[in-house]
Amino acid sequence: MATFLRRPGNLARYSRRAAECIGRSGPASVRVLPPTRLSSLIASPRVRTYATAGPGGPENSQNGQSQTGGGGQGPQKNNRKDEEPEKPESVLSAAEQKQLDAFVKRVEGRLPAAQHAQLQQMRKKLMQEGLPPEVKTFVERLEKHGDPSLMEYIRMVRFILRYANDESKKIKDETTEEETKREKREDREAEEEDKEEGKNKQEDKQQQKKDQKKQPPPPPGGRVFEFKLDPASFLITSICAYYVYRSIFPGESSSREITWQEFQANYLDKGLVEKLTVINQTKVRVDLNSEAAAQVYPDSAGQPVHHVYFSIGSVDAFESRLDAAQQELGIPTKERIPVAYVDEMPWGPALFSLAPTVLLFAGIYWMSRRAGGGGGGQSGIFGIGKSRAKRFNHETDIKIKFSDVAGMDEAKVEIMEFVSFLQQPERFEKLGAKIPRGAILSGPPGTGKTLLAKATAGESGVPFYSVSGSEFVEMFVGVGPSRVRDLFANARKNTPCIIFIDEIDAIGKSRSKSNFGGGNDERESTLNQILTEMDGFNTSEQVVVLAGTNRPDVLDKALMRPGRFDRNIAIDKPTMDGRKQIFRVYLKKIVTDENLEYLEGRLAALTPGFAGADIANCVNEAALVAARANADKVVMKHFEQAIERVIGGLEKKSLVLSPEEKRTVAYHEAGHAICGWYFRWADPLLKVSIIPRGQGALGYAQYLPAGGDTYLMNTNQMMDRMAMTLGGRVSEELHFDTVTSGASDDFNKVTRMATAMVTKFGMSPKLGYIYYEEDPQQQLHKPFSEQTAQSIDSEVRRISNEAYKQCRDLLTEKKKEIGIVAEELLSKEVLGRDDLIRLLGPRAWPESGEFSKYFDGQGGSTIAPPEPPLDPEETAGKDGRDETPLPT
Numbered sequence: 001m002a003t004f005l006r007r008p009g010n011l012a013r014y015s016r017r018a019a020e021c022i023g024r025s026g027p028a029s030v031r032v033l034p035p036t037r038l039s040s041l042i043a044s045p046r047v048r049t050y051a052t053a054g055p056g057g058p059e060n061s062q063n064g065q066s067q068t069g070g071g072g073q074g075p076q077k078n079n080r081k082d083e084e085p086e087k088p089e090s091v092l093s094a095a096e097q098k099q100l101d102a103f104v105k106r107v108e109g110r111l112p113a114a115q116h117a118q119l120q121q122m123r124k125k126l127m128q129e130g131l132p133p134e135v136k137t138f139v140e141r142l143e144k145h146g147d148p149s150l151m152e153y154i155r156m157v158r159f160i161l162r163y164a165n166d167e168s169k170k171i172k173d174e175t176t177e178e179e180t181k182r183e184k185r186e187d188r189e190a191e192e193e194d195k196e197e198g199k200n201k202q203e204d205k206q207q208q209k210k211d212q213k214k215q216p217p218p219p220p221g222g223r224v225f226e227f228k229l230d231p232a233s234f235l236i237t238s239i240c241a242y243y244v245y246r247s248i249f250p251g252e253s254s255s256r257e258i259t260w261q262e263f264q265a266n267y268l269d270k271g272l273v274e275k276l277t278v279i280n281q282t283k284v285r286v287d288l289n290s291e292a293a294a295q296v297y298p299d300s301a302g303q304p305v306h307h308v309y310f311s312i313g314s315v316d317a318f319e320s321r322l323d324a325a326q327q328e329l330g331i332p333t334k335e336r337i338p339v340a341y342v343d344e345m346p347w348g349p350a351l352f353s354l355a356p357t358v359l360l361f362a363g364i365y366w367m368s369r370r371a372g373g374g375g376g377g378q379s380g381i382f383g384i385g386k387s388r389a390k391r392f393n394h395e396t397d398i399k400i401k402f403s404d405v406a407g408m409d410e411a412k413v414e415i416m417e418f419v420s421f422l423q424q425p426e427r428f429e430k431l432g433a434k435i436p437r438g439a440i441l442s443g444p445p446g447t448g449k450t451l452l453a454k455a456t457a458g459e460s461g462v463p464f465y466s467v468s469g470s471e472f473v474e475m476f477v478g479v480g481p482s483r484v485r486d487l488f489a490n491a492r493k494n495t496p497c498i499i500f501i502d503e504i505d506a507i508g509k510s511r512s513k514s515n516f517g518g519g520n521d522e523r524e525s526t527l528n529q530i531l532t533e534m535d536g537f538n539t540s541e542q543v544v545v546l547a548g549t550n551r552p553d554v555l556d557k558a559l560m561r562p563g564r565f566d567r568n569i570a571i572d573k574p575t576m577d578g579r580k581q582i583f584r585v586y587l588k589k590i591v592t593d594e595n596l597e598y599l600e601g602r603l604a605a606l607t608p609g610f611a612g613a614d615i616a617n618c619v620n621e622a623a624l625v626a627a628r629a630n631a632d633k634v635v636m637k638h639f640e641q642a643i644e645r646v647i648g649g650l651e652k653k654s655l656v657l658s659p660e661e662k663r664t665v666a667y668h669e670a671g672h673a674i675c676g677w678y679f680r681w682a683d684p685l686l687k688v689s690i691i692p693r694g695q696g697a698l699g700y701a702q703y704l705p706a707g708g709d710t711y712l713m714n715t716n717q718m719m720d721r722m723a724m725t726l727g728g729r730v731s732e733e734l735h736f737d738t739v740t741s742g743a744s745d746d747f748n749k750v751t752r753m754a755t756a757m758v759t760k761f762g763m764s765p766k767l768g769y770i771y772y773e774e775d776p777q778q779q780l781h782k783p784f785s786e787q788t789a790q791s792i793d794s795e796v797r798r799i800s801n802e803a804y805k806q807c808r809d810l811l812t813e814k815k816k817e818i819g820i821v822a823e824e825l826l827s828k829e830v831l832g833r834d835d836l837i838r839l840l841g842p843r844a845w846p847e848s849g850e851f852s853k854y855f856d857g858q859g860g861s862t863i864a865p866p867e868p869p870l871d872p873e874e875t876a877g878k879d880g881r882d883e884t885p886l887p888t
Ligand SMILES: Nc1ncnc2c1ncn2[C@@H]1O[C@H](COP(=O)(O)OP(=O)(O)OP(=O)(O)O)[C@@H](O)[C@H]1O
Pocket: 404, 405, 406, 407, 408, 443, 444, 445, 446, 447, 448, 449, 450, 451, 452, 502, 548, 549, 550, 582, 585, 611, 612, 613, 614, 616
């Protein structure tokens, strides 16, 4: 702004342009375009008027004169209606002038007064430049034969539009030329100014120049038809349209309603009637001999009367009246007026009656478009049966390769076969091998099933359709099967390709099971459609269907049969080695200068039971922790905090325990820790804390699986683990007068372990080698007798009592050590493995090589916990994690 103000030259230039714009403000165009020739002829005198005559122009307009009245001639023109119009210099012959005047007069009669001045401008221009031949012919025709034909009107309209367009172009060219000249002149001025003002202002000037040049350049050469709403074009088009309309629908202006008496007196008796037409048996149209009518009625508002109408009560009455009237006039039968009968459709009411239906359909269409907005081509209610599968293009969308999927080597080998099939089908076909149709990828959540399917698409370089099982289910009947059909039809059009149906259990549940309690027909028919479609491929169609599920056990057997999902690829939680590989993938993206090999191993050891998704989350969380601490790089401490946070939840700083409660929690946790340290088959402690964390735990202890990733447990391990789980309560009993509710979760774990030993693992000599399924749906009807139930109860009780005794014996012996650990815990709140070694001495039992490698005290002072929050089913018997619930 300051720069702008500093330049009087600029200011003057812009204000001049602004003034010109205001002067040209006639056309209300979407784009700012130079006016057409006609409109500019109308507008330019106005500009001149304001520029030269100053306030004269506006005064004229105040006096009720037209603003576009044409400069100094304005006041005379105002009296045009009263006086003979002033004869300006004209190149027209007298006859032409007369024709033109007649034409203008005729048109003027039908235009609002505000537009008269513009019409006069058009007239003036035609007078100055002469009539174009087309207009001449038209006007001549008008004079000689009255109203021209429809074709002549249309030709005239086309001509006028073309004429207006050409004129507009000419003006535009002239204006552009003028603009260029002026710009050059202004640039020269600006340069001179800039020399004085300094170089830095030069840049602003250039910018302004660029801005000006950004305005649309004049169209190169060819004809460009632009729709403009400037008054002149509008006026011309309206006049032409009006004429065309009138010639097609000669409405009220050339016809009017009369009575029978009028008809008889004014037309019939005077012999002006040419023909009568009875319309819809209610009205009679009287066709008049227009020349005769014009002679008889010369001042019928300056317009010839073509038709008149009158209403009739009934056709019979009309006929008899007409006969009587003609009889009276003595018209011989042969020369009587011809009467025709027609049924005409009244267009107005007909259209009006259709309006609600049209509106209804338009409304439904609009709503369906809105409802399906963003759904791309398949939006709206009409696209409800269309598949919702997202199509990924391998070139742009799917960049995942097998190298991005860490671990699961066996699953990769299995699925590689699909890739080779899609890439080189002939290799299989020539040996007569049938192509596999599909594979189910099953496994716990977050283990990388979707990732593997995407990698398959990425590797094979084919289109990938991804859809979730639940997307087939809709509230409308028949939508599911229709979407399945659509999905497969699309896939067939784009072979070779891969379809991936995630969470297929949403639709693929066993049909027999779902029938319990009524079933779900829609889901079943969707499943049936999938079965049919998968059968429907012929062997040459290269469509591979992959499906992901967490529950392969509930899937319908028909889905799993060979020929449909031929393969069931189980993807389990990663092993120690798998975790290392997954950490390797994600650690690459992290800024750290730790020894990567050691870091991977240590983190993998700290995270038994983590799925790929947990690991990805953990690494990301570590980066966030580091960022929060404003660190330059992520170090081991951040990773350990992240793991702790993923496992235990956020620290609850707001939860403040009373000293008494804190003491109880410390002794409780110390009890667990001592058991883990001294029982041979129990898991040694990694970390114990009495800081409350999420999920209602007041303290927790984490243990390193003593034997590494364990998949089998023997009786000794189970007994030691149960005894360790009871360590919290036993410690409370030994150190306090009373016990708390904090051990209820421990009892739950112990009971479940003992029950499993009796009913599933065959570890009770009394019950023997029997497996009783634990099915929550069959609670009402137990698969064993009452007597067996009592035996199970007594065995479970015996085992837990044994575990209790084992624990109590140890802790009574180690009561002093419990005190030492508990007091240290009270003062430090968190104890690590190194603290326990310091307090209790090294553990007497050797530990798993792979795990102990990373816990030799060199990796870091804090040792993070190993256990993710797993399903209790899975955790039972695998870990010794303790979560002390909040007292209720
Ligand atoms: N083996 C792996 N290698 C690398 N990243 C993995 C691996 N497994 C899982 N992930 C990570 O976990 C995320 C989630 O995995 P994915 O969606 O494939 O799990 P899923 O098994 O399909 O889970 P769900 O059963 O819940 O659908 C992936 O985006 C990826 O970041």
